[in-house]
Amino acid sequence: MAMNILVTLDKNYLPPLRTMMQSLFLNNPGETFEIYMVHTDIPENDVALLAKFCAHHGGALTAIAAKGETFADAPVFRHYTKAMYYRLLANKLLPNSVDKILYLDPDILVINPVRPLYDLDIGDFLYAGAIHTGITSGVTDFINKLRLGNEDAEGYYNSGVLLMNMERQRREIDSEEIFDFMEKHKDELVLPDQDVMNALYGVKTMSVDDSLYNYDARYYGSYLLTSGGEKDLDWVMHNTVFLHFCGSEKPWKKSANNRFASLYKHYMNLTARTLEVLSR
Amino acid sequence: MAMNILVTLDKNYLPPLRTMMQSLFLNNPGETFEIYMVHTDIPENDVALLAKFCAHHGGALTAIAAKGETFADAPVFRHYTKAMYYRLLANKLLPNSVDKILYLDPDILVINPVRPLYDLDIGDFLYAGAIHTGITSGVTDFINKLRLGNEDAEGYYNSGVLLMNMERQRREIDSEEIFDFMEKHKDELVLPDQDVMNALYGVKTMSVDDSLYNYDARYYGSYLLTSGGEKDLDWVMHNTVFLHFCGSEKPWKKSANNRFASLYKHYMNLTARTLEVLSR
Numbered sequence: 001m002a003m004n005i006l007v008t009l010d011k012n013y014l015p016p017l018r019t020m021m022q023s024l025f026l027n028n029p030g031e032t033f034e035i036y037m038v039h040t041d042i043p044e045n046d047v048a049l050l051a052k053f054c055a056h057h058g059g060a061l062t063a064i065a066a067k068g069e070t071f072a073d074a075p076v077f078r079h080y081t082k083a084m085y086y087r088l089l090a091n092k093l094l095p096n097s098v099d100k101i102l103y104l105d106p107d108i109l110v111i112n113p114v115r116p117l118y119d120l121d122i123g124d125f126l127y128a129g130a131i132h133t134g135i136t137s138g139v140t141d142f143i144n145k146l147r148l149g150n151e152d153a154e155g156y157y158n159s160g161v162l163l164m165n166m167e168r169q170r171r172e173i174d175s176e177e178i179f180d181f182m183e184k185h186k187d188e189l190v191l192p193d194q195d196v197m198n199a200l201y202g203v204k205t206m207s208v209d210d211s212l213y214n215y216d217a218r219y220y221g222s223y224l225l226t227s228g229g230e231k232d233l234d235w236v237m238h239n240t241v242f243l244h245f246c247g248s249e250k251p252w253k254k255s256a257n258n259r260f261a262s263l264y265k266h267y268m269n270l271t272a273r274t275l276e277v278l279s280r
Numbered sequence: 281m282a283m284n285i286l287v288t289l290d291k292n293y294l295p296p297l298r299t300m301m302q303s304l305f306l307n308n309p310g311e312t313f314e315i316y317m318v319h320t321d322i323p324e325n326d327v328a329l330l331a332k333f334c335a336h337h338g339g340a341l342t343a344i345a346a347k348g349e350t351f352a353d354a355p356v357f358r359h360y361t362k363a364m365y366y367r368l369l370a371n372k373l374l375p376n377s378v379d380k381i382l383y384l385d386p387d388i389l390v391i392n393p394v395r396p397l398y399d400l401d402i403g404d405f406l407y408a409g410a411i412h413t414g415i416t417s418g419v420t421d422f423i424n425k426l427r428l429g430n431e432d433a434e435g436y437y438n439s440g441v442l443l444m445n446m447e448r449q450r451r452e453i454d455s456e457e458i459f460d461f462m463e464k465h466k467d468e469l470v471l472p473d474q475d476v477m478n479a480l481y482g483v484k485t486m487s488v489d490d491s492l493y494n495y496d497a498r499y500y501g502s503y504l505l506t507s508g509g510e511k512d513l514d515w516v517m518h519n520t521v522f523l524h525f526c527g528s529e530k531p532w533k534k535s536a537n538n539r540f541a542s543l544y545k546h547y548m549n550l551t552a553r554t555l556e557v558l559s560r
Contacts, residue, residue, distance in 0.1 A: 026306075027550075110548060113553075195517040234534060238552075254514060262543040265517040268389055270307075272518075274392075 001119050002060075004101040005235050006094070006164070008086035011042050016252055017106040018053065022271040024110040025057035031115065035057040036101065038093050040066050052278050064093055073267055074179050077186045083191045087159065091169040105160035107250060109243040109264055117163060117213055117241060122206050126172060127197075128134040128163040130210035131155035132231070132246075133226070153202030159194040160244050161214045172260045173201075181247040215240045217260050218247055233259070282340075283311060283398050284381040286374070286444070288318040288366035294326060296532055297386040298333065298542070302525050302551040305337035311395065313339040314380065318366040318373050334556050344373055354459050357466045363378040364473045368438065370460055371449040372506040379447050385440035387530060388542055389523040397443060397493055402486050405522060406452060407477075410490035410528075411435035413506070433482030439474040440524050441494045453481070497518045497540050498527055513539070 009017055017037075024033065035044050035054055037047075047063045054061040071082050071089065086093065087103055094101065104110075109202060114242055122128045180204070181196055182189070186263075189195045197205075210216070211223050213229055223231045243260055245251050251264035285304070289297055297317075304313065314335055317327075327343045334341040349361050361435065366373065382398055384390075402408045405420055409436060459475055462469070463557065469475045477485075490496070491503050491511055503511045516523075523540055525531050531544035 057550050112549070120384065161492065182323045232534065233541055235547055254512065256513065259539065260542050261513055263519065263546050265513055265542050269392070269517045 002034045003032050004098050005035045006038070006081065006087070006101045006103040007035065007106060008038040009042075009106055010040055010081075010083055011046070012187075013106040013200065014042065014046060014050075015268075016250075018050065018275070019252070019271045020104060020106050020110065021050075021057075021059075022110050022274065023267050024104075024114070025059065026267075027110050028113050028115070029271050031113070033127050035059055035061045036064060036094055037061060038064045038066055040081070040083055044077065045204040049275065050277065052262070053275065056274065056278060058084070066093070071175065071179075073114070074175070075183045075186065076165075077182075080192055085175075085178070087162070088193055089173070089175055089199060091166060091173050092166060092175060094149055094166065095097075095169070099165075100110070101164050101166055103159075103162040103164055104242070105244065107245045108160060109251075109260070111237065111243055111263075112239065112241045114241055117161075117208065120206075120208070123162060124165075124166050124168060124204075126165055126168055126201050127208040128156070128208050129157040129159065129161060130207040130208050130212075130214035131212055132158050132214070132216050143195060143202070150213065153198065153205065155209045156198050156205075157194075157202060157205055158210070158214050158216075158244070158246070159190060160246070161242050162197075163208075172204075198227060212238075212239060213241055215243050217243050217245045217251070217258060218249070220259055282314045283394065284293070284378050284454060285315045286318070286367070286370055286381045287315065287386060288370075288383075289386055290361075290363055291322050291326070291344070292331075293386040294322065294550075295548075296530075297553045298330065298555070299547050300384060300386050300388050300390065301330075301333065301337075301339075302554065303547050304360070304384075305392070305416055306547075306550070307390050313325065315339055315341045316344060316374055316378070317341060318344045318346055318370070320361070320363055329555065329558065332517050333464050333555065336554065336558060338385050341491070346373070351459075354455070355463045355466065355475070356550055357462075357472040360472055365455075365458070367442070368477060369453070369455055370444060370454060371446060371453050374446060376450070379445075381444050383439075383442040383444055383447055385521070385524065386543065387525045388440060389525070389531075389540070390521065391517065391523055391543075392519065392521045394521055397441075397488065400488070402443060404445075404448060404484075405486040405552060406445055406448055406481050406484040407515075408442060408486040408488050409437040409439065410488050410492075410494035412438050412490055412494070412496050414538050417533050425554065426470055433450060433478065434487045435482075435483065436478055437485055437487075438496075438524070438526070439477050439483060440526070442477075443488075452484075456486075491516075493522055495523050496533070497523050497525045497528065505555055 007017055051061040071085050074082055074085055076082060120128055178196060181200060251261050252268060285296055331341040351365050354365055356362060400408055408518055458476060531541050532548060
């Protein structure tokens with residue numbers, strides 16, 4: 001059974017998206033993927049090359065171009081665009097045939113098979129996602145304030161990897177509720193879409209292990225320490241599925257210097273070589 | 281045209297050999313390889329699995345088991361075995377049909393296509409290999425002494441990556457000369473096979489760029505500095521073909537902590553996953 005993958009982006013993130021996809025394909029031999037890409041303004045020839053890239057690896061790409069009329073009545077503020085709604089409101093954008101989909105940020109490297117997460121039974125939850133344990137307690141408090149004392153969620157979820165129960169989202173996620181919340185809290189939101197997802201749906205999110213499914217690549221030492229030394233580099237390479245390069249020190253930058261930079265840059269190079277062959 | 285690859289080993293190096301081969305296959309799509317493995321005491325089922333592993337990646341394995349009678353009159357000393365002659369005397373072990381072969385140490389990771397080195401015209405040289413620039417001048421002097429004042433070689437070659445001109449080696453490399461040299465200098469040799477290769481054949485070796493073809497993974501800072509900042513991590517990932525994990529800090533160890541350890545361990549894991557599928 002093919003797995004559905006959702007990505008949403010603007011064109012600045014196209015190169016890392018391709019690297020993420022290269023790592024997804026390479027580490028999931030024998031699997032096929034249906035990739036749904038919701039985007040604004042990605043040029044047609046880039047979409048065509050990405051489709052070719054997916055097909056080369058046995059995947060299929062469906063590009064969904066969001067236009068001005070998509071979410072026409074959604075509030076925008078500061079430097080954010082309506083793209084911040086693409087992930088939250090995937091239920092309005094994806095075909096009804098999609099009953100489950102795995103959302104992935106473009107600043108992720110996939111280093112092991114995703115099947116165990118994809119096949120997770122999330123029952124009646126809207127999402128399955130990971131809390132970045134130990135480093136976000138201040139943010140959790142902030143979000144709990146936004147939620148006016150609703151402290152039932154396990155913690156503050158990182159929205160970079162989300163398994164989405166589309167059937168239930170179609171029934172329960174309401175664009176008006178999201179737009180109202182954004183409007184009301186726009187001055188307080190730090191990461192608007194992630195904050196809103198947590199505030200409105202944190203209690204309806206199933207928690208998965210971040211060291212497996214949303215490993216914050218900045219905090220190797222912290223994972224190692226809190227696991228009593230178990231989660232060393234061998235463990236990570238053998239077990240972690242998604243390395244997430246959170247924060248501003250992106251691994252595609254020249255200055256990247258973390259312990260996963262060589263691995264990431266190798267995948268960048270594999271991607272460039274593949275694209276070179278496909279562009280001939 | 282298939283490329284010939286030579287590996288020589290005992291069974292302790294079988295796991296890194298497999299990782300090296302996984303990286304060779306993965307980074308050379310569209311190429312086919314004829315792998316010649318000269319070994320002692322690798323069990324039959326391990327050889328069979330390795331052959332399956334090669335076939336899975338479109339390669340072919342020829343295992344050449346060296347027995348007691350191979351090099352019966354070769355001197356051995358200290359903790360070394362006759363295995364130290366397998367690379368030096370490949371001309372006595374390989375089929376005559378092999379006119380050119382690329383020798384690779386098992387503690388290497390291949391991260392880019394090997395075709396440019398393989399297709400190098402080495403003319404009348406016996407070998408093409410790389411000098412580990414800047415870090416071996418003391419050793420060079422030592423070897424020059426062994427060679428009794430013959431200072432015509434460009435430097436001290438690392439024998440971990442050697443493109444071998446088998447046609448010429450069959451004409452010029454004489455086992456008696458090697459055995460005599462070993463016998464005479466056995467108390468002075470540090471790395472016997474590499475020292476002998478340098479002492480006897482250093483002047484008949486063509487020098488290639490170590491930062492491309494035999495990058496010493498311990499010395500990232502040194503390559504960066506001596507290149508005036510050009511050879512940063514992006515450069516290495518894009519250009520270097522062979523990362524060589526010289527010295528005792530091997531990347532497959534738990535303690536491995538160099539900047540290429542995550543990359544190496546990822547390949548270990550890819551290899552383990554492939555073997556798991558093939559062993560089912």
